[in-house]
Amino acid sequence: MSESLKQRIGDLDRKLTILKEERDKLNSEAQKWAEKRNTIHGQIKSLRVEVAALKEKRDAMNEKVQELKSLREKTKEKVRGTHAQILKLKENMKSLMGREHPRNMRNIQREIEDLEWKIQTTPLTVKEEKPLIDQVRHLESQLLIQKQIKKSKEKLMELRTEKKALETEAKTYHEKLSALAQQSQKIHEEMLKTLNKARSLKVEADSAHQKYVEIKKQAPNLHEKCVELLGQIKTFRQEIREEEEKEQAKRQRKLRKELKERALEKLKRGEKLTWEEFKILAEKGMI
Numbered sequence: 001m002s003e004s005l006k007q008r009i010g011d012l013d014r015k016l017t018i019l020k021e022e023r024d025k026l027n028s029e030a031q032k033w034a035e036k037r038n039t040i041h042g043q044i045k046s047l048r049v050e051v052a053a054l055k056e057k058r059d060a061m062n063e064k065v066q067e068l069k070s071l072r073e074k075t076k077e078k079v080r081g082t083h084a085q086i087l088k089l090k091e092n093m094k095s096l097m098g099r100e101h102p103r104n105m106r107n108i109q110r111e112i113e114d115l116e117w118k119i120q121t122t123p124l125t126v127k128e129e130k131p132l133i134d135q136v137r138h139l140e141s142q143l144l145i146q147k148q149i150k151k152s153k154e155k156l157m158e159l160r161t162e163k164k165a166l167e168t169e170a171k172t173y174h175e176k177l178s179a180l181a182q183q184s185q186k187i188h189e190e191m192l193k194t195l196n197k198a199r200s201l202k203v204e205a206d207s208a209h210q211k212y213v214e215i216k217k218q219a220p221n222l223h224e225k226c227v228e229l230l231g232q233i234k235t236f237r238q239e240i241r242e243e244e245e246k247e248q249a250k251r252q253r254k255l256r257k258e259l260k261e262r263a264l265e266k267l268k269r270g271e272k273l274t275w276e277e278f279k280i281l282a283e284k285g286m287i
Contacts, residue, residue: 008236015229023222026215033212040205047198054191061184068177075170082163086156093152112139256280 115136119129260280266273 019222019226019229023226026218026222030212030215033208033215037205037208037212040201040208044198044201044205047194047201051191051194051198054187054194058184058187058191061180061187065177065180065184068173068180072170072173072177075166075173079163079166079170082159082166086159086163089152089156089159093149093156109143112136112143115139 115132119132119136259277262277266277
């Protein structure tokens with residue numbers, strides 16, 4: 001029976017070794033998938049940090065774009081206001097120029113001075129003086145129109161210069177916001193590209209985790225079988241020990257019997273007993 005049990009234990013040990021190897025292989029494979037999953041999660045985390053930085057940069061640019069748009073629109077509004085002033089001034093100048101005297105301001109001024117000198121230095125009757133005074137008034141009216149036209153021209157030039165400067169300013173704002181908008185779009189595209197990469201990695205990480213879970217589910221079953229086999233081996237070894245102990249006890253009883261019989265024979269013959277022979281006879285109460 002002992003040899004049969006030992007053979008069964010040997011068979012179970014071989015099965016146990018195979019199961020342990022398979023279990024350890026599964027655990028090792030599961031660990032590899034877990035490490036791959038964790039590595040990918042680390043990459044995803046880095047990509048998310050990168051996306052957050054890109055989003056912050058993009059949003060800052062978009063905010064600047066909106067600010068430049070607001071400044072451009074305000075400048076365009078000023079351009080429209082200046083243009084309206086120019087149109088109104090040109091209309092007013094057109095009306096004045098319709099009443100303008102063909103002579104220039106210097107000649108008109110000289111003629112006024114001559115008439116005033118004549119009125120002041122020449123003895124004239126009221127009747128003679130009146131036409132001269134009326135002529136001075138008419139010339140002064142013409143001179144006023146000339147001055148108004150000159151002032152309007154100066155104002156028109158000033159408004160045109162101002163309009164040109166505002167148009168240049170609005171164009172500068174537009175160019176700046178267009179450049180920023182292009183940069184923002186590039187950053188947005190880069191951000192989307194990074195997000196897509198993170199999503200792809202997420203799918204890969206989920207797949208690795210699923211494989212890890214599937215393999216980890218198999219390992220406990222093998223471990224339970226290993227435990228079961230170990231239990232059987234332990235039981236068989238206990239049976240072998242018990243059998244060996246019985247055999248040992250049987251051999252001990254046989255040896256003690258033989259020792260007792262030999263001691264009795266020696267005692268009968270009057271021969272000297274050994275300590276073991278004396279002890280066994282004493283235990284049996286034969287001495």
